Structure formats: C-alpha cells, structure tokens
Amino acid sequence: MTSDRASWASRVGFVFAAVGSAVGLGNVWQFPFQTGQNGGAAFLVVYLGVVLAIGFPAMLTEFVLGRRSQRNPVDAFAALGGGRWRVAGGIAALAAFWILSFYSVVGGWVIRYVVGSATGAYFDAPTTYFSEVAATGPDAVAFHLVFMAVVVAIVAGGVEDGIERSTKLMVPSIVVLLVALAVWATTLEGVDAAYAYYLSPDLATVRANLASILPSAVGQAFFTLSLGMGAMITYASYLGEDDSLPVDGGVIVVLNTLVGLLAGFVIFPILFALGVDPGSGGAGTAFVTLGGAFAQLPAGRLLGTVFFVVLLLAAVSSAISLLEVTVSVAVENTAWSRRRAAGTLGGACAVLGVPSAFGHLAWFNAVAYELLLPLSVLGVTLYVGWVLADDATAELERGASVATPSTAWLWFVRLVVPVGIGLTLVLGVQSLLVRAGVLTEAVLLA
Numbered sequence: 001m002t003s004d005r006a007s008w009a010s011r012v013g014f015v016f017a018a019v020g021s022a023v024g025l026g027n028v029w030q031f032p033f034q035t036g037q038n039g040g041a042a043f044l045v046v047y048l049g050v051v052l053a054i055g056f057p058a059m060l061t062e063f064v065l066g067r068r069s070q071r072n073p074v075d076a077f078a079a080l081g082g083g084r085w086r087v088a089g090g091i092a093a094l095a096a097f098w099i100l101s102f103y104s105v106v107g108g109w110v111i112r113y114v115v116g117s118a119t120g121a122y123f124d125a126p127t128t129y130f131s132e133v134a135a136t137g138p139d140a141v142a143f144h145l146v147f148m149a150v151v152v153a154i155v156a157g158g159v160e161d162g163i164e165r166s167t168k169l170m171v172p173s174i175v176v177l178l179v180a181l182a183v184w185a186t187t188l189e190g191v192d193a194a195y196a197y198y199l200s201p202d203l204a205t206v207r208a209n210l211a212s213i214l215p216s217a218v219g220q221a222f223f224t225l226s227l228g229m230g231a232m233i234t235y236a237s238y239l240g241e242d243d244s245l246p247v248d249g250g251v252i253v254v255l256n257t258l259v260g261l262l263a264g265f266v267i268f269p270i271l272f273a274l275g276v277d278p279g280s281g282g283a284g285t286a287f288v289t290l291g292g293a294f295a296q297l298p299a300g301r302l303l304g305t306v307f308f309v310v311l312l313l314a315a316v317s318s319a320i321s322l323l324e325v326t327v328s329v330a331v332e333n334t335a336w337s338r339r340r341a342a343g344t345l346g347g348a349c350a351v352l353g354v355p356s357a358f359g360h361l362a363w364f365n366a367v368a369y370e371l372l373l374p375l376s377v378l379g380v381t382l383y384v385g386w387v388l389a390d391d392a393t394a395e396l397e398r399g400a401s402v403a404t405p406s407t408a409w410l411w412f413v414r415l416v417v418p419v420g421i422g423l424t425l426v427l428g429v430q431s432l433l434v435r436a437g438v439l440t441e442a443v444l445l446a
C-alpha cells in the first residue's frame with residue numbers, strides 16, 4: 001500500500017503546501033487584531049515566545065509522526081506500534097472535518113466579498129450588508145457550497161497535481177499582493193498613528209492580562225500553524241527521507257509569522273485612514289470594518305477586490321489541507337478512490353457547515369478551538385515525546401541539514417508543550433461551561 005502512496009514532487013512543493021496550510025484566515029483575519037488589542041509589540045513578544053517554545057516543537061512532532069509512519073494521522077500511531085494512541089489521530093481527523101465545515105462558510109463570505117468589491121455591491125450599506133445579506137441564510141449556504149466545491153476539486157486532483165501545483169501558485173500570489181497592499185498603505189493619511197497602535201509596546205496591557213493572553217496566544221499559535229488537526233502529519237507523511245524537518249519547519253514558522261505581521265501593515269492604515277475603531281472586533285470585522293473602508297477609499301473597488309482575493313487564496317490553501325486529512329484516512333482504509341473520497345467527505349462536511357451558515361458559527365468555533373485542538377496536540381506530543389522518544393529524535397535528525405538540538409527538543413515536547421496545552425485546555429473547558437450556562441462566571445484566572 002505504501003509503495004503507490006502519494007508524495008510531493010519536490011521539497012519546495014512540501015514547504016509551499018505547508019505554508020499554504022498555515023497562512024490562512026487566522027493570519028489575515030485574526031492575528032493583526034489580536035496584536036492590536038492586546039498590547040502591540042509587547043503582545044508580539046509573548047506570542048513569538050509561545051510560537052518558539054510551544055508551536056515550533058509541536059509542529060516538529062507532527063512532522064516526525066507523519067514522515068516516520070508514512071501514514072494518515074489515524075493509522076500513523078498503529079504503524080509505529082502505538083495502536084491505542086490512534087484515538088488522538090481520530091480526534092485530529094475529527095477536528096479537521098469539524099473545522100473545515102465552518103472555515104468553508106467564512107470562505108464563502110470571502111468569495112462573496114471578492115465579487116461584492118468588484119461590483120461595489122456592499123458599498124452603499126457595508127454594515128447591514130454583512131449581517132443581513134452575506135453572513136447567514138440561504139445565500140451564505142450557496143457561497144459556502146461554492147467554496148467547498150473548489151476545495152474538493154483541488155484535493156480530488158491529488159497531492160502533486162492538485163495540492164502542490166495550486167499552492168505553488170497561491171502562496172507566492174498571497175505574499176506579492178499583500179506586500180503591494182502594504183506598500184500602498186504607506187501612502188494613506190494617518191499611517192503613523194496606525195503603526196503606533198499596531199506595534200507600540202504596551203507592557204502594562206500585557207502584564208495586566210497575561211492570564212488570558214497566554215492561553216489565547218497558545219490557541220492562536222496552534223491554529224495558525226495548522227496544528228492539532230492532523231494536517232501537518234498528513235503533509236509530512238508524503239515526504240521523503242532526505243528532507244530536513246527542522247529547516248522546513250523553521251521556514252514555515254517564519255513565513256507564517258511574517259504574513260500575519262504584514263497583514264497588520266495593510267489593515268490598520270486602512271482603518272485609521274477612515275477613523276474606524278480597530279477595537280470593534282468580532283467575527284465580522286474584516287468584512288464590516290474593512291468593507292466600510294473600501295467603500296470610501298478612492299479606488300476602493302480595486303483595492304477591496306485585491307484584499308479579498310488575498311484572503312480567498314489564503315483560505316483555500318488552508319482548507320485543502322483540512323480536507324486532505326480525512327481524505328487520506330479514507331483512501332488508506334477503504335477501496336475508495338481519491339476523487340470519490342474528496343467528493344463524499346467534502347459533501348458531508350458541507351452539510352455539517354449548514355448550521356454555521358445559519359448563525360451558529362461561534363459555537364462550532366469554540367468547540368474546535370477550546371477542546372478538540374488542544375486535546376489532539378496533547379495526544380500527539382505525549383506520544384511522540386514519551387513513547388516514540390529516541391525514535392523521534394532519530395527521525396528529527398534524519399536528513400536534517402543542520403545541527404539539531406534534538407534532546408532539548410524532546411524535553412520541550414515532553415514538558416513545556418503539555419504544560420502549555422494543559423493550561424489552555426482547562427481555561428477552554430471553563431469558557432465552554434460558562435458559555436453553556438453551567439458555570440455563571442470564570443473561576444480560574446478570572
């Protein structure tokens with residue numbers, strides 16, 4: 001079965017695909033706002049610390065598991081002699097399926113706004129357009145289906161001809177267009193105030209809110225690095241022996257962070273130029289506030305179209321990695337062809353997304369973010385750190401073109417990452433209970 005398994009045509013192909021997975025709505029849509037609201041450069045330092053101490057080592061565990069097993073996330077554990085751990089892979093696959101269902105709804109919004117920017121459809125009423133026309137209802141379902149169809153088509157095309165080929169086009173386009181937008185944004189009025197809001201280090205905010213900032217930084221790091229959903233396990237399982245996991249991982253982490261930063265250099269000057277309050281966050285921010293800005297800016301149609309195209313490319317290149325997780329599980333466990341698996345699973349996922357397109361997106365997001373994601377990262381890191389152990393360090397070193405501090409890595413995986421996740425998990429479950437009304441208010445770190 002392994003001999004005719006899919007693989008990347010080149011190492012660069014893997015890096016592009018993985019960067020495509022990592023760079024997504026999380027970078028362009030969430031990250032800049034989170035930084036702006038939580039203390040700017042001071043938050044950035046905390047976040048980078050979390051990415052380095054927790055995100056990067058955790059990403060390498062997924063790479064190690066995927067490449068060593070050459071299997072999908074569910075069977076990877078059994079292939080390496082840890083059959084009982086496959087439940088962690090099961091949670092990862094479930095998380096991927098679950099998240100894709102509403103990620104695709106947001107993807108549908110983005111398509112809608114690409115068209116709406118080009119035609120000026122939302123320019124007269126940017127605020128009500130989002131809530132009344134775009135966000136929920138039959139239209140939202142329709143655009144969600146279009147987005148999912150694109151994702152299915154790419155994944156059905158295969159690892160090399162579908163995913164690798166498309167991300168090689170999408171990822172450079174995202175970077176080039178975003179740089180162009182950031183350069184243009186320097187010409188806007190109020191750009192200095194925007195940079196100051198975005199990046200001036202506000203230690204007091206960070207210190208006062210560290211208890212809530214830390215877990216949300218951990219959650220954000222996992223989400224933006226595409227961890228906990230089996231995506232990186234799956235992509236690494238298509239790798240050959242001579243790739244350098246630490247170097248590839250480093251490139252992915254750095255590029256992913258740079259794109260998030262860059263998005264802020266686009267978003268905040270636009271908001272400041274029009275005196276829009278950047279703190280008015282929430283799920284619709286990119287659509288309502290930025291849509292409102294594009295409606296007023298000269299050349300707003302063009303700029304809006306370019307911006308939402310960037311967002312769309314980022315969303316598609318991430319969504320395909322989510323669908324690939326369950327497709328790889330299906331293809332390796334049934335007689336289904338890749339096309340059939342992509343169509344069936346994409347279709348089922350589209351159905352699961354319908355409630356999100358009718359206003360329940362926040363709940364779906366919370367379950368994923370606060371429960372499924374940390375649980376699955378915990379399973380993978382405990383398995384790799386404590387069960388695979390020496391095999392894991394050997395795998396990390398195999399093909400590594402640089403000196404690899406694999407023992408230090410192992411201890412980060414064994415101790416630092418689980419502690420970080422434990423904290424997020426406890427706080428996440430607490431907030432789910434508060435949301436469900438079981439707890440009236442937060443007890444821990446309130």
Ligand code: PFF
Binds near residue numbers: 021025225231232322
């Ligand atoms: N990393 C993506 C983002 O930042 O939007 C989201 C994501 C994609 C998470 C794929 C997980 C994944 F498997």
